Amino acid sequence: MRIPLFVGNWKMHMTRAEAEELLISLKEKAGNVEGIDVGVCPSFPYLSFATELLVGTNIKVGGQNMAWENSGAFTGEVSPVQLRDSGCSFVILGHSERRHVFGETNEMINKKVKRAVEQGLNVILCVGEKLNEREQGRTEDIVNSQLQAGLKGVDISMIDKITIAYEPVWAIGTGKTATPEMAEDVHAFIRNWFKTEFGKSAADELRIQYGGSVKPENSSQLMAQPDIDGALVGGASLDAESFTQIIFSAAENKQE
Numbered sequence: 001m002r003i004p005l006f007v008g009n010w011k012m013h014m015t016r017a018e019a020e021e022l023l024i025s026l027k028e029k030a031g032n033v034e035g036i037d038v039g040v041c042p043s044f045p046y047l048s049f050a051t052e053l054l055v056g057t058n059i060k061v062g063g064q065n066m067a068w069e070n071s072g073a074f075t076g077e078v079s080p081v082q083l084r085d086s087g088c089s090f091v092i093l094g095h096s097e098r099r100h101v102f103g104e105t106n107e108m109i110n111k112k113v114k115r116a117v118e119q120g121l122n123v124i125l126c127v128g129e130k131l132n133e134r135e136q137g138r139t140e141d142i143v144n145s146q147l148q149a150g151l152k153g154v155d156i157s158m159i160d161k162i163t164i165a166y167e168p169v170w171a172i173g174t175g176k177t178a179t180p181e182m183a184e185d186v187h188a189f190i191r192n193w194f195k196t197e198f199g200k201s202a203a204d205e206l207r208i209q210y211g212g213s214v215k216p217e218n219s220s221q222l223m224a225q226p227d228i229d230g231a232l233v234g235g236a237s238l239d240a241e242s243f244t245q246i247i248f249s250a251a252e253n254k255q256e
């Protein structure tokens, strides 16, 4: 049985004081939830701070991005070794803002995925189509090519380190959520893709998060879908109460 995974992607929000308040509140409300995995991804300067604050809880800390090299002359970048050193156990890679605002290609993302796994980090690999791609009926093609290219050279021994987040670009920060049925269709497609590439047991164990305007009001219906195994939450994760409600929406649906 897959353990649902809820991650708060804070993006470029929060000062240190705001981060402290949010983390203390989250620690009280959801610090040791059983049967659900929880993570937060603050901005780089606050990773060590977050790790120290969350000691004694089950909440994991992750990076929002990383470089594909372990060290070197890469001004402005952060390496997987540094993420580990700051207490991170996972990293988000290929987020749509990295792809579409910062021009990351599938090839760059693939190098990052392999480097992260090599360095012992779990990876949340984000995939998802833009609005025009959905309208042209190309959603599966886009997701297929992002999976193919993003996971090129990743073999079965590494697959338990990978989580996929399906984030339709048109649903991110827009208030437009995919309907549970739309999301489920793509999640089922992704699981089937894994079955073909890596076999049934890898596909059965793969966690696929949904992301894109997840809120307490819509999370229960999303989590009721059989192939949705948690959420990657942006805006609503900046409020401890909202994020906690989203986390507990899985308790109703995923834990028998």
Ligand code: 13P
Pocket (backbone or CB within 6 Å): 009, 095, 167, 171, 172, 173, 174, 175, 211, 212, 213, 214, 232, 233, 234, 235, 236
């Ligand atoms: P929102 O929840 O703000 O739409 O952001 C989703 C997201 O991009 C999470 O990575």
